[in-house]
Amino acid sequence: MQFLVNVIDDGQARAAGRTESATQAEMDAVDALNDRLGDAVVFAAGVSAPADGTVVDARGGTPDTAAGLVGDHDAYVAGFWVMDxxxxxTALRVATEASAACNRRIELRPLL
Structure with missing residues (x-):
């Protein structure tokens, strides 16, 4: 089964005064987790700041675009893994390890 494991920034970047919120220790812990998980990590990446986002809605025929995110700007996806x-x-156990490694809340969702 594949799972989407989202890293949630809920104020860490703002508190640090920068776009990326991870400290060097957190990045090292995530790298160690990735190494330990090996091939279970299908893909992993950080995501740019919410201000870099664009919401596109072309359902009405004429596309409408808006800068930013769809939802709450106080908490947003700052990175993610796709894991097999x-x-x-097992996914819940790994998500718990990921939360500890990156020191962030995690959103775990099965991929369909």
Whole structure:
């Protein structure tokens, strides 16, 4: 099964006064987790700041665009993994490890 594991920034970047919120220790812990998980990590990346986003809605025929994010700007996806794991129980365990490594809340969702 594949899972989307989102890293949630809920004020860390703003508190640090920069776009990326991870400290060097957090980045090192995430790198160590990635190394330990090996091939289970299908893809992983950080995501640019919310101000870099664009919401596009072309459902009405004429595209409408707006700068920023769809939802709450106080909490947003700052990075993510796509992981290939055997089951939901394992995914929850790995998400718990990811939360500890990056010192952030994690959103875990199965991919369909």
């Amino acid at each position: 794991l055997p089951d939901a129980e």
